Amino acid sequence: MRIKILIILSLILFGCSNKIEEQPKEFDYPKIEPVSEISSSVAGDxxxxxxxxxxxKENLKLQIKNAxxxxxxxPENTEDQLVIFKIPKNFTRIAGPCRWKVLLNGHTLREGKFDIxxxxxKATYIESYFGPRSVTAGNNDFSMLTISPTDAYDNPLxxxxxxxxxxxxxENIEEQKIITESFYAFYNVRSTLESGRILVSSECNGVTSKELATIVYPSNATDFTISSSSAHDFADGNQIITFxxxxxxxxxxxxVTNGTLVTFVIKNENNAHLYTIGTTINGIAxxxxxxxxxxxxxxIQAFVTGAAESNITEYTFKAAIKDYPVHFSKGNRNIAxxxxxxFMKQLIPDxxxxxxxxxxxKGVFITSKKTTTKNGVCNIFLGEHFLKEGDYILKIKAAGITKEFTKNLHGDTVK
Structure with missing residues (x-):
């Protein structure tokens, strides 16, 4: 009995292992032939x-692919045995290869391509770019003109x-013929020796571009000369000197371009430096x-920073004030x-x-006070809260003149 059961189980297992695998059904490709071969067209057609x-035919699809x-x-038309696919305008306006496939249930029946x-x-349009819009005189600088001619649908020619x-x-007008490469053309317009404006334009297939321009600015300034002038040469601290x-x-x-900055550096007899600045108008600063x-x-010497310098010119100022009086009062605490x-005995400006x-x-410095003149005079008061009674050395400096006094300061100024 046991043997019979084992034989039956063996037959069942053998039968399961030898099942016939199901085979996929083969696709039956229908016949399809192009009515007219299209190898090329023109953009927009x-x-x-x-x-x-x-x-x-209702199950047929056309896959198209281009830029x-x-x-x-x-399909647009499925009458009789004819099927027609119309390519959308968006695709037919783009120049270049256009690939297509006829599909049925995901299977490719036919494929090909045509060139647009x-x-x-129909028309030519010109896109042009020019820059930089300013260059420096001297034939070493240039602006590049880039031209990209296209058709009516923006396809590069x-x-x-x-x-x-x-x-x-x-007064000079010149022209140069160039050809496009990789869909564009370019030309370098070199700067001139003279400053001014260069105008450029381009033409393709009888169509002209818009006018573009670059400005040729002067190159770096070269050395120059300066002069000084004034109404008089007295050191009165009031008159203006012009460089x-x-x-x-x-x-x-x-x-040089208007607005060029020129720095005038002034050195006096003590090697102290002053400066003033000016900008050019019609080349003059x-x-x-x-x-x-x-x-x-x-x-005095002038500089255009990093470019040019002037000669050194000198100007000598005579003393306008020869002397001045000093008066002490109120226990020498009030100094007028x-x-x-x-120089003409007139009162100096305030x-x-x-x-x-x-x-x-003993000559040990204590303190100092400063003031300015008003109506030709000035006054300093040394109160008791400022300096206690005693002997002091007073040095007064004004208009390049120094006067020294030894005075005893006394008196009660608090009351």
Missing amino acids: AVSLSFKTDAL YGNAILS ATNTP DDGTEVTVKYQFQ TSDIIKDEFGNM EAKTLHPDKASKWE IGPFES GLLLKLDIYDT
Whole structure:
């Protein structure tokens, strides 16, 4: 009995292991033939693909792919055995290869491609770019003109398309013929020796671009000369001295650009430096500053930073104030200085600086006070809260003149 059971189980297992695997059904490809072969078209033209087939035409699809994108189309006409697919305008306006496949239930029945050419006869448009819009004189700098001619549907024209570049400077008009490569063309317009404006334009297939321009600015300034002038040469601290340059030019003789900054550096006899600035108008820079308030000798030189420098010119100022009186009162605590008279015995303008240095009798500095003149005079009061009674050395400095006094300060000024 046991043997019979084992034999039955063996037969069952053997039968399971030898099941016949199901085979997929083979796809039955229907017949399909193109009615007319299309190998090329022109951008913008209507394109249709027609096929003759015995398949169920409603299930047929056309897949197209080009630079615009990818799409699945259904047939437009399915009468008789003819099936027609119309390619959308968005695809037919893009130049380049356009690939297609006829599909049935995911299977490719037929495939091919056609080329779409640019539509040059319809219209030509020119995209042009020019820059930089400013260059420096001297034939070493240039602006690049880039031209990209296209058809009416913005397709770049074929390589080898001829483009004419025209450029004008002053009385000269020149032109140059170039050809497109990789769908564009370019031309370098070099700067000139003279400053001015260069105009450029381009032409392709009888169509001209818009006018573009670059400005040729003067090159770096070269060395120049300066001069000084004033109504008089007295050091009154009031009159204005004017520094003027000649016409500043670059190495090619072009007048430098208006607004060029010129720095005038002034050195006096004590090697102290002052400066004033001016900007050019019609190539000439002018700067002004006040006269010193004491006799002085100035050396003036001007600079265009990083580019040029001027000669060194000198200007000597004579003392306008020869002397001034000093009066002490109220226990020598009240000091009246002046009147200060200028070179024609006139009172000096308000604002002359006066300094009082105070020392003890051993020459040790204690403190100082400063003031300025008003109506030709000035006054300093040394109150008891400021200096206690005693002997002091007082040094007064004004208009380059120093006066020294030894005074006893006394008296009660608090009451």
